[in-house]
Amino acid sequence: MSGSAKRSITISLDGTNKSSTLPLMDGTIGPAVADIRRLYGDLGIFTYDPGYGATAACESKITYIDGDEGVLLYRGYPIEQLAEHSTFIEVAYLLMNGELPKPTELKEFEFGVLRHTMLHEQIRQFYNGFRRDAHPMAVMCGVVGALSAFYHDSLDINNPESRRISAFRLIAKMPTIAAWAHKYNIGQPFMYPRNDLGYAENFLYMFNAVPAEPFKVNPILARAMDLIMILHADHEQNASTSTVRLAGSTGANPFACIAAGIASLWGPAHGGANEAVLKMLAEIGHVRNIPEFLSEVKDKGSHTKLMGFGHRVYKNYDPRAKIIQKACHEVLGELGIKGDPLLDLALELEKIALNDKYFVDRKLYPNVDFYSGIILKAMGFPTSMFTALFAVSRTVGWISQWSEMIEDPEQRIGRPRQIYTGAAQRDYVTPGRRG
């Protein structure tokens, strides 16, 4: 438990003389957290918090978000500073190890990761089992889960060295798995990784190159890819990270846990939003259609959301959205794309929504996915690859959080309770007597 837990809150149960004194836990920053573990023992009651909006499920030293102020810190470092000065591989080291690396440590870490980029040759066969038009996220769920059938030597979750090798394998192989999912979709030969290239550069190489001719990765696009990866590397206890932790709490192996995280990320309310934003922009089609679209969004019965807007934690601008919006202009400039109609539409939509009472009242601001789709499209990625790229980047966060959980002495199997509202106990009725 962090801090000395000197403060407490006392809850008394109406109509009884029972009460429970719950210690308050203080983190380094952020609100205090009531430790409710004794509540059931003291009062015989559970807490109710669907969506876990008020529940801390673990202690973590990795990522901090202040949603009201729009702050995101990785191991204490602001995302803006990391985006400007760092690289994805350095951020990966930071997230996994807690400190920025010395030059020799970084070199060693990079070498450690890069020497695991190849997939077991038999994994190639897996791809042939998918339909040609399989969504890359479907392929990733399957192939990443299947890694546990290939790397038996690093499955012992109680062995730190084994955990380290699995982490390296996952971070290193994810770009290869994602790039091959795309190559399979378009019927081109799989490109093997090149360990002389940087992490993001190698991914762009495997994604774009063909064996028939040399391919040079545009350094500006490699830097943009690296930046996108930094911005997506971790985000506290979001749905997919919580999924990884929950799966991991049972003792499941890391490959299986990350496959579970990929499945959770796929949904349009989470990582699938970047793909959904582009579909939405295409559907809106023109600036003149924005008012009609926004009326639909505001109509509760329509179930239409302004994709790329809103966040469970941020009630202010998502700091990642600001960084990616700037990068988006730079990449479009580099690619000579002037007046991209989708970007123009997105900018206008953002402007109108930010001044609309519905969004202002609900503190709905653009999130990272509002712009990531536009930048990825400009870089030549099909929409179906957007969430797969998110998964590649988030793997480092997932595996850091998973390792932290395994090392946490307070860790127990994740097992929420419920309010049961079904039928009370009753006796079985034989078929002929059912009214």
Ligand code: CMC
């Ligand atoms: N468009 C229209 N209304 C919205 C939106 C939106 N994008 N997001 C929230 N609302 C409304 C919601 O209907 C509710 O209204 P009311 O109070 O009248 O019932 C109010 O705002 C509060 O929203 P909520 O549903 O309680 O918020 P939540 O924390 O449960 O949901 C969210 C967060 C991200 C799932 C949601 O904002 C959303 O679906 N956004 C669109 C999808 C999206 O962009 N997701 C990416 C999130 S960032 C990257 C990531 O996590 O992967």
